[in-house]
Amino acid sequence: xxxxxxxxxxxxxxxxxxxxxxxxxxxxxxxxxxxxxxxxxxxxxxxxxxxxxxxxxxxxxxxxxxxxxxxxxxxxxxxxxxxxxxxxxxxxxxxxxxxxxxxxxxxxxxxxxxxxxxxxxxxxxxxxxxxxxxxxxxxxxxxxxxxxxxxxxxxxxxxxxxxxxxxxxxxxxxxxxxxxxxxxxxxxxxxxxxxxxxxxxxxxxxxxxxxxxxxxxxxxxxxxxxxxxxxxxxxxxxxxxxx
Numbered sequence: 690x691x692x693x694x695x696x697x698x699x700x701x702x703x704x705x706x707x708x709x710x711x712x713x714x715x716x717x718x719x720x721x722x723x724x725x726x727x728x729x730x731x732x733x734x735x736x737x738x739x740x741x742x743x744x745x746x747x748x749x750x751x752x753x754x755x756x757x758x759x760x761x762x763x764x765x766x767x768x769x770x771x772x773x774x775x776x777x778x779x780x781x782x783x784x785x786x787x788x789x790x791x792x793x794x795x796x797x798x799x800x801x802x803x804x805x806x807x808x809x810x811x812x813x814x815x816x817x818x819x820x821x822x823x824x825x826x827x828x829x830x831x832x833x834x835x836x837x838x839x840x841x842x843x844x845x846x847x848x849x850x851x852x853x854x855x856x857x858x859x860x861x862x863x864x865x866x867x868x869x870x871x872x873x874x875x876x877x878x879x880x881x882x883x884x885x886x887x888x889x890x891x892x893x894x895x896x897x898x899x900x901x902x903x904x905x906x907x908x909x910x911x912x913x914x915x916x917x918x919x920x921x922x923x924x925x926x927x928x929x930x931x932x
Contacts, residue, residue: 726879729848732763732841739766748779759793761844762837764898768794768802775809784813788821789828796834799898842887849885 727734739754752773758766771790774783788809794802810818830836883889 725851726884729845729851729885731844732758732761732766734758735761736763736766739769748773752779759790759832760837761841762832762834764794764797764799764802764894767791767832768805771805771809784809785817785820785824788813788817789825792821792825793828793832796829797895797898799895799901801898801901838887838891841890845885845887845890849880 727737735754735758739751739758742748742751742754752770755766755770755773759770767790771787771794773779774790775787776782788806791802791806791809795806813821883893
């Protein structure tokens with residue numbers, strides 16, 4: 690049995706039905722990034738670095754950065770660690786720890802991660818499940834929401850305070866943040882409370898992951914080929930469920 694990497698595939702290239710949400714994501718806005726937005730959001734910063742390393746096939750660096758993002762409660766990074774552990778990418782293959790990490794990613798009930806966690810659970814033997822139970826408390830103690838939310842809240846407050854003052858001027862509806870080489874950003878966009886208030890920031894993430902659903906592919910009617918038509922190789926089919 691093999692498993693695809695649904696959350697990693699999602700993060701490397703969002704499906705069409707999530708495009709509108711992605712366009713509003715400051716971590717995909719070059720000007721916001723150049724302004725130092727990620728400096729105050731270590732969860733997004735380290736996830737971004739992990740994805741870059743993964744794309745360059747530097748899997749050791751990738752999982753190290755995903756762990757840093759996970760330390761600040763990034764559920765997507767926790768899920769990716771689980772998937773990399775399940776497949777043995779960047780780390781030794783460990784189905785038990787893959788389940789533990791995916792259970793952590795599913796802590797908030799995000800459907801994509803819950804479904805993957807359940808699939809892992811069903812694939813494990815009773816002995817493997819018990820080993821996962823024995824190890825889960827230690828992981829939650831360091832990477833669960835109870836530990837990571839205060840940690841991230843501190844960084845959000847610190848990051849926002851660094852961006853105020855002489856660097857960008859005082860807050861007002863007319864304030865513009867000058868980003869050399871990229872133009873400017875309206876201050877109300879950069880300082881939108883949903884990016885800096887811990888509760889609103891959590892709600893922003895919840896809104897995306899709770900409403901994200903896998904896309905569907907529609908296949909047309911088969912076309913009959915005559916003997917003179919050269920045959921073509923069949924494309925591989927991918928899905929977000931175990932094979």
